[in-house]
Amino acid sequence: MNTKNNFKSSNIQSLIKTALQKHNSGQLEAAISYYQQILTLKSDYPEVYACLADALEKRGKLEAAVEAYQQAVRLKPEYADAYCNLGSLLKKQGKLEAAVEAYQKALNIKPNFIRAYCNLGNVFKQQGKRKASVEVYQKALKIQPDLDIAKFFICMNQLPIIHTSFAEIELRRNNYQRHLQDLSQYYKQANLQELKKAADEVGASQPFYLAYQGLNDRDLQQIYGEMLVHLMSNSYPQWSQDILLPDLQPNEKIRIGLVSGYFYRHSVWKIPMKGWVENLDRSQFELFGYYTNNALKQDKETVL
Known part of the structure; x- marks a missing residue:
């Protein structure tokens, strides 16, 4: 029996428990210190590198966090979550091509990884690759048909920033209207649980670029607004009651x-x-x- 190794393993587990407690309670510098102690005892621990990276990122130490995630995937090449988190960190740094590569590696390892699909779709959108972005979200929606964030994203992404002609504006606008009406109709028939879940995602993608077309958007915005009112009033009825406005007093603004x-x-x-x-x-x-x-x-x- 190797008493020394057993003691070392027991000590590492105790340090991990303490590190996670510090991490979860927001004591990030203490957590970082504990993670580093663990890695001096066991340098081939990819999960600890990933936890260290998360703590470093939350402390704003982005380069060190990238290095920790990279070490985690070197030690564990099948570590899909670490690749996905690395992608998000690279995106935050503006390194979009590197982020795409990290997300794609995560998806090669874990083909049904919804979070990686969504993150990859967002990066493609940021790069101006609207078609690729929609395709990625469509793949995610096939895997998880009730994925509300994908439904909103695909609908709103019918609106590009720049159009080549007025004919394209009409085409994109009609596509957006069709998707929006389908989405609105879907939520009119959804149950309360579905509405609450959708309400959590509704702000992730919005029809911001509709105004860029320079046309009268009232009817389209009415459809969008009524859909949001339906989602939110059913999800948060306690905050959806009409507020009686008092009459203005003389000289009151x-x-x-x-x-x-x-x-x-x-x-x-x-x-x-x-x-x-x-x-x-x-x-x-x-x-x-x-x-x-x-x-x-x-x-x-x-x-x-």
Whole structure:
């Protein structure tokens, strides 16, 4: 009996348990330290390298995180999850071709890997490869027919950024309308559980590029808006009741709220919102802003 090896194994398991506790509680520097201790005792531990990479990424140490993921897949070439996570990290760094390669390796290992399909589809979209992006999401949808994020993405991705002609605008617009109506009809017949699941994904892909066509979008936006109201009101009935607005008192200002994730130097801010903020008559209107972006972005436009 090798007592030394048994002690070493027991010590590693104890360190792993502590490292994961620190990691899960948000004590990332402590978790990193424990992972590094483990790897000095057992350097061929791909799962620990992957955990170390995740902690390093969350601490903003992206290059070190990439190296840790790369070490994990060197030690375990069939480690699909590590390849997928590496792809996401490379995408965050703007290394899109390398991210595509990592996602494709993950899918070669694990052909039904839904998360890798979705991430790959997003990278293709970011690269402007709209057709490839839709094809990837269609593959994901074949594997998981109730994949709401794929349904939304395929619908919204009928709208490219740039069109070559007015005839193409009409074609893309008709394709979008058809997909949107099918999607709206599908959710009208969905049960409550399906609606709640769809509500969690609805913001992942939106008809942002519809406005680029320069046409009257009212009818299309009405279909889209009514679909969202249906999803959200059924999923969150406690927040979907009509709010009774009190009558304005004499000399009381009308209150207007702007809800956006773009209160900074961005086309959404520069084109419509900045004009509203700067030109609404403050003697008649009281203005409120509600920022919805998870990341706080500040520049000269955020101070008026």
